[in-house]
Every structure is written in C-alpha cells, then in structure tokens.
Amino acid sequence: MEPSNKTQISQFLLLGLSKEAELQSFIFGLFLSMYLITVFGNLLIILAVSSDSHLHTPMYFFLSNLSFVDICFTSTTIPKMLWNIQNKSKGITYEGCITQMYFYILFAELDDILLTVMAYDRYVAICHPLHYMVIMSPHLCLYELLVLVSWLISVLHSLLESLMVLHLAFCTVLEIPHFFCELNQMIQLACSDTFLNNMVMYSVALLLAGGPLTGIFYSYYKILSSIQGMASAQGKYKAFSTCASHLSVVSLFYCMVLGVYLSSAATYTSHSSTIASVIYTVVTPMLNPFIYSLRNRDVKEGLKRLYLMPSIKDQLY
Template identity: 65%
Template sequence: MKPGNQTKVVEFLLLGFSQDAQDQPMLFGLFLSMYLITVLGNLLIILAVSSDPHLHIPMYFFLSILSLADIGFTSTTVPKMLVNLQTQTKSISYAGCLTQMYFFMVFGGLDTFLLTVMAYDRFVAICHPLYYPTIMNPQLCGLLVLVSWFISLSYSLIQSLLMLRLSFCTNWVIRHFYCELAQALMLACSNTLISHILLYMVTGLLGFVPLSGILYSYVQIVSTIMRIPSADGKYKAFSTCGSHLSVVSLFYGTGLGVYLSPSTSPSSQKGMVASVMYTVVTPMLNPFIYSLRNKDIKTALWKLLGRMLRVY
C-alpha cells in the first residue's frame, strides 16, 4: 500500500439499517422505545434487589450485576444510533468509535462471564445444597464478579491498544449500526494479523468456555433434579433456574447465530437484525423473564412500586 493511499482517520461512517430517509423516524421511535424499556426494566431489577433484604443472596446479587451490565451493553450502541437517526447523519468520530468498541467488548464479555457464574451458583444450590452457604460466601461472590470485570476490561484494553497502532485507508465505511471490531479491522491498511488472531481466540474462548461451563452445570442440575422423588420438589428446583436458562438460550442463541451462521455475515441485513437481537432485544427482555418467572422478584418489585407511589 502506497503512503499516498493512507491518511489520518477523522471519523467512520456507520451505514446502519436503512438508506431511506422516510424510514428514519420509525426506526428512531422503535429503538428509543426499546432502549427506554431496557434501562427502566433493568434499573427496577437493581433497585428491587438492593431494597429488599430477602433478595440479598448470591443469586440476586449476580442478577443485579447482570442488569447493570445489560444497561451498559445496550448503552454503548443505541444512543449513538438514535443521534444518527435523528440528525440523519452516519458519522462517528475515530475516538468515539474506539470508545464504543472498548465498552461493547467490556459489557459483552461481562455478560458471558456473569451468565456462567449464575449457572455455577444454581449448580451449587441444587447439587450441593448443604454446602451452599459455605461455598457461595460473600467473599467468593465478590471475587467472581471482580475476576469477570478484570478479564473483560483487560481484553478490551489490549484490543483497543492494538487498534490504535493501525493506519486506515480512505475507505472508512462500516456496514453496521455500531463500530463492529471485525469490520473496522478490514478497513485497516496496516498488518492486522495479531488483532485478528486475538479476536478469533477470544471470541472462541468467550463462546466455547463459558457455554461449556453452563452446559455442564445444567447437565448436573437436571441429573440431580430427576433424582428428587416428589413432583413438587422437582418443580421448585426447576423454577429456580428456569429464568436463567431462558436468558442463556436467548443470549447465546442470537449471539452465536451472528458469527457461526454460514449464510449470514454480520454486515448483511440479516446479520444486523441478529445483532439487534442480542445487543438490544435480549437486554430488554431479561427483566421481563426474571420478573415474570420469579415470585421473589415480582414481590420485591410490587413493594418497590408501592413505596414509590406513596412518595409521590
């Protein structure tokens, strides 16, 4: 590549979903509604868990951290998309693109680790109930969350620093609604081998290792539940992990579908719709899944709403 074909990148262009100006108001209203529901729903989960002493146990502690991560995850992409839809522009600054990539990787990685930690929590609670208070003590719970944050922050920082070393050609168009790392690497003129190797390794690790841990936990959980003699006992055991299993299926089903489907590229229209499913729709549905399927959460939410209404 000749030096004349390289220049200092100032901004990227995010093509997004539609080139038709008539569709922009409808898309703006749709994504604004989804974003507000996501933030409000997850915020209510956090407030309900923190305000109800009965929910100060590991399962709900991890749920509140997951809700916080979901707010951050969707906030990295949707607000900028809403601004571009409202102003009918497609630009994002170079610094803004790198910042968006960094936090997207942080909260995306954190989601995968937290879902794995929650599966381990259910595994201990159902398979080793007598040792549950000893194993899942506050120190271990805090350590698991800190390790999840540390790994997510470290990988995201390394990948972002590698991005800073790259030079870009005159083509700065990203065919997505957010700064997708793999597509940004394709626009670089300099050598991206290390970045691609790291990307594929971490994508495989974040997809395979946590999912393997979750599947192993649920195999053990199902095996233990099936040995429970009473039908009522089996129902109660299944009900404690049903919500988590639904969230795992939704998150991994849509997330892995984007990257593993041979007929769908992330930059295609189908790929972007699938990306919306795990970056926007899944964080929005998580509070509904947990509140509708969990009696304790529903009770805490009604208490919280009652206190809020009395204040006003």
C-alpha cells in the same frame, strides 16, 4: 499511500440499518422505545434487589449486576445511533469509534461471564444445598470475588482488542456497514496486515465464549442429573423453577450470538447479520427483566414491595 497518511483519519461513517430516508423516523422511534424500556426495566430490577432484604442473596446480587451490565451494554450503541438519525449524520470520530468498540466488547464479555457465574451459583444451590451457605458465605465474599474477576477479565480482553486496533492503518474507505463500531468490521476496513488481529480475535473469542458455554453446559448437566435423583415431584419443580429464568436468558443470549456469527460467516455484510446484531445488542437486554420478573416469584414480590413502599411511607408519616 504512506502508512502515516493512512492512520491520520478524523472519522468513520456508520451506515446504520437502512439507507431509506422515509424509514429513519420509524427506526428512531422504535429504537428509542426499546432503549427506554431496557433502561427502565433493568433499573427496576436493580432497585428491587437493592431495596428488598429478601433479595440480598448471591443469586440476586448476580442478577442486579447483570441488569447493570445490560443497561451499559445497550448504552454503548443506541444513543449514538439515535443521535446520528436525529441530526441526519453518519459520522463518528476515530476516538469515539475506538471507545465505543472498547465498551461494547467489555460489556458483551461481562454478559457472557456473568451468565456463567449465575449457572455456577444455581449448580451449587441445587447440587450441594447443604454447603451453599458456606461456599457463598458473605464472610468469604466468593460471589463478590466472582464478579470482580469477571470485570477484570472483560477489561483486559477489551483493552487488548482495542490496543491492537489502534495499531492498524486505515485506507480511504471508512464506511462501516453497521450501526455501531463492531470489532470485526473495523478489522475488515484496515489496509495494513490484520493477520495478528484476526488470530487474536478468534482465539480469544473461542476461549472466552467457548469456556463459559462449556461451564454452563456442565452446570446444567449436573443440575438435571441432581433433579432427576429427587424423590418428590414438588422438589423437582422447585429446583427447576429456580433455574427456568436463567436458562431462558442463556438460551436467548447464545442463540442470538450464534445467529450473528453464523450469518456473518455465511454471507458477509448480509442484512440478516445486522438484524441478528440488533436482537443480540438491543432486544436481549430489553427482554431479560421481563423474563426474570415474570418467571421468578421472588423478583415479582420484590417489585410489588418496591411499588408499595411509597404508600407505606405515606401511611407511617
């Protein structure tokens, strides 16, 4: 078959989570519920941070950006899956698949880098408290610059991976054993040489995942060392409580990411890999707002003020 014929494809087939017809309604209801909870929960965090002046700090600026990214991250995969289930279809256009893959990589990378930036923020706040307001001063705009750099790195990475996939030739077998167009699955379907794609994919993944993870480990190593050096038990508790929510989110995020890649490496197309992907792409963004609202007193107070705001306005007017 000529290379030109291989690349002239109209769509891929997303096989989804299950081939059982009787399970489709259950899967639709479950994922629709999780998607709505994810959007509503993260939107509440964004509204609470933006409307409450007490939360206009670098830490909560990063948190609101993380919530926005989580909404976008989930929205790249779940709506299309729900649409396919509702219409009893498995198809996704070639252009749609490349677009979905691009935004999936973009927001997954942003999640990773933002968690690292938040760890750095906690490191400065606890290990260098006297310099925190200078380093994170609104006049220097360092925290805004950190978010901007995070976006820039993620956009360039996802653009690189997507452009390299565009140069691949695909054969007649266009079934993706997943519920979204995942980069590794796309490369596996290609019938042209994928050595360069695999080399770039694993090299960049090692750099952009290992680098942030190393930064998080280093930040928390210094934080724990600083907490151990504190004299008062109250000071230790206050310092650790400011990190508890972020540490919980980081643990959940990286445990699920490692679950995806380790299970994929152990058994290709295993059902456990798909389940791990579901937890990583859907469950983790859904749980993040609960973790931050339940373990963070400032966020809980901000949500209360957001809830009481309409009644206060009614009393004033």
